[in-house]
Amino acid sequence: MGKRNKNLKDLYPNALPVTLSSDVYGPLPDIYPHNPLSWIYFVGTYLYIQSRPVPEHKVRVEYSNGIFTVCNDKDMARLWSHGFFGKGSLSRSDPSWVERTSRRLGLDNDSGISSEDITKQRREERKRFKAERAKVEALELKQRQGLLSPSEESILSDLKEELNDFKQKSISASNQVNDLILREEDEILLAEGVNLEYLQLQVVEVFFLQFALDTLSIYKDDHLLSTSEVFYECCKLNPKFLLDYVVYHHYRSLGWCVRAGIKFGCDMLLYKRGPPFSHAEFGILIVSTKSRLDWIEISSISRVIGGVKKSLVLCFVDEPSESQTTSAGDIHSLLSSYKVTEVLYRRWIPSRSRD
Structure with missing residues (x-):
């Protein structure tokens, strides 16, 4: 460990x-x-x-059709390895499509041979294997019918040994199957070496990296967006962006790794260090003090969160009044007028809480 x-x-x-x-x-x-x-x-x-x-070094982010994407391989690796930002478009979390596909196709090698040559060689071997297997099946049929001559028995024995040797030399049975049926994206990776995956960022992640850390260069149609323009675009994409960002910034500033919690029905998940180190410990449900509290929804989410051994945190956000919002001179003043209060929510089970 x-x-x-x-x-x-x-x-x-x-x-x-x-x-x-x-x-x-x-x-x-x-x-x-x-x-x-x-x-x-x-x-x-x-x-x-x-x-x-x-x-x-500023990471280049492309903004198009309401999606913030990072396409450069080094930038994707930097954002993921330094804070676990974003999600791979073809992966569950980190952008690992190239690594997974290369491993599945058996392209992980240090011999210096190109991936195209390796794939061509494997296809030829597989073609020969199928031809030899067809001969074995034909001889075995004659053997069951009692029509096999002594010379053919010797040939059958040699062919079976050859097939066994071929199976031993193969990397794995899964790679043999995958070499037969190549996906369209596999062909693109083999022929052109192009990574089809990109890193998609949430709006709260984008604005945190831009506003709090100033580590992004965000472009929309080759136009470099300012921080205020990014803020305006984020508010258009998410009606409750301000609430989400205030909570996101709050926990990031306290050292937590914050990820989306949609798969557990909550707004965010909190990790001590990040997904590779341990599971998330808390699920965050954001509650506005101006909205009505739905206890049925909270109870339902609490059951889901408790079922995966996490604790539910109700995050109450005090929103400023309209006069305070309009009087805020800049984004920093506006965000400073929000206040965050946390309440740890747990179901009380009488049968388990007795002395």
Whole structure:
């Protein structure tokens, strides 16, 4: 378990896609109180790092038809490995379509041979295998009919050994089948090496990365959107965007990894570090103080959340009045007027709560 956790920490080192000075120049040296040289070395290293710029890398996001997408492979890997943002369009969570398809087709190799050559070779082997198998089946039919000659018995034995050797050399039975029926997207990957998958971001993730971290460059029809334009587009896409974003920003700022909770009927899921490390511990249901509380819905969601061993948190959001909203001069002032209060909701079962 310790080795596994160490590998995960190496794969997912940072909680957010932000480049730190320690990532570029390394950590600051240790200070030893009894050694004045260590103090001098520390101060010199600190001043050197402060005088050097930290390179910034902004992820390019395309906005079209109400969807925010990231198509660059390195950018997709960066957003997922540094905070678990987005979802692969052809995957359950992280964009792993190329890796899964390559493994299924048996293209994972370090020999330097192209994927096209490997696929062509396997097709030829499979074609030969089918021809030899047809010969075996014909000889076995003659054997059952009692018409097999001694020379044909020797040929049948040799063919069976050859087929067994072929099966032993094959990577797996699943790869043999998949080589016969290639999907259309498999052909594109084999012939052109194109990754058909993209990373799709939620509106709250997009605005958090843009507004709070300034790590995105969002384009709509080759036009670079400003933060206010992104805010306007997000509000158009989601009528309750402000409520969702206030809660999302609240928990992200507290160090939680926040993911969509639609598969469990709630608004969000909270992870301590992220999906690869452990399951989500809490399901978040956002409740506006201006809306009516539906206890039937809350009870239903609580049953679902409890069934998957999570705790339901009712997140009450105090919305500002219309006068406060109109008087807010900028986005920061508007978001600061919202207040978040959490209540942990649990069913009380008398038979389990007795002393």
